[in-house]
Amino acid sequence: MCHGSSGSGPNSNHRTQNTMENYTYNSLTLQLEGLRVTKTSKYPVFVFLLFAYVFILITNVGIVILIWTERSLHQPMYLLFCNLSINDVMGNSLLVPRLLADLLVPPSERLIHYYECLMQAFTTHMFGTSAHTVLMIMAFDRYVAISNPLRYNTIMTSKMVMKLTVSAWGVAFVLVGILLGLTIRLNRCRTLITNPYCDNASLFKLSCESVLINNIYGLTFTVVLLSSSIGCIIITYSKITAACLTSKSKSLNSKALKTCSTHLCLYLIMLISGLILITLHRFPQYTEYRKISAILFNVVPGSLNPVIYGLQSQEIHKCLSNIFQLKKVTPSF
Secondary structure, X not given: OOOOOOOOOHHHHHHHHHHHHHHHOOOOEEEEOOOOOOHHHXXXXXXXXXXXXXXXXXXXXXXXXXXXXXXXXXXXXXHHHHHHHHHHHHHHHOOHHHHHHHHOOOHHHOEEEHHHHHHHHHHHHHHHHHHHHHHHHHHHHHHHHXXXXXXXXXXXXXXXXXXXXXXXXXXXXXXXXXXXXHHHOOOEOOOEEOOOOOOHHHHHOOEOOOOHHHHHHHHHHHHHHHHHHHHHHHHHHHHHHHHHHHOOOHHHHHHHHHHHHHHHHHHHHHHHHHHHXXXXXXXXXXXXXXXXXXXXXXXXXXXXXXXXXXXXXXXXXXXXXXXXXXHHHOXXX
């Protein structure tokens, strides 16, 4: 705002400034910048996201139902994988429908309530954090199965599976709770979310107060999560490799190769898509690429996880082929 402009004195200028501050100060109505799409590209993007979301729902919910209904799949490996499918469904369900709705309205009408924005940010960070913690407990399961095959059933009991599941979600909940708790305490003086959806960074950027604590905790949170996750995978796979090299069993080695390659593939997809997003945050000139990668961070792992796991697992293959054969054999009356 220019001071000392002609035709209006400093008092008038001060009043205008106060009015603007009153309007934007801690406003409960926020505006989402969303994706900048042209009229021609709007519908292809909408169709792609819609198909991706429907595919994520069908495949992930289908795998969870299959694992819960088929007794042969009541093994720790599959029960732990259910966490990943549930996480993918929850993460995308609070994000993609909102994105689809925003694509069909002009940018000026992409309004979101502050509490809905908080809920979306919480879900977004829970999705990313839980993906790491769940894949860490799945790595532990693979390590026990290959390094201690004879003691596997005594270690990986249903109680142990429950403990691992609760710890994976509990750790994510606490870390994300603190992350957003630090943001909620801040007063807001802006209303524009420069992102296709709400996350912690876009929320604390609305504040005119010092966000040093938020930046320090956010950075520590990211470093601790990534280093513990990558460290866990490296240690686990080093021990698995050592166990395979010392083992004379060909069947054990082939089973290890199949299950571990699947797990590692899921981990790398999630890690790479996350690192691309973190890297693009450091380059403001690539805002639109960052927005697209932020959406793909949810959509890509959610779409690929059930496909990769389903294709690699012989047990899931058997169950699916049995179901389809039964449908074919069942006579119609």
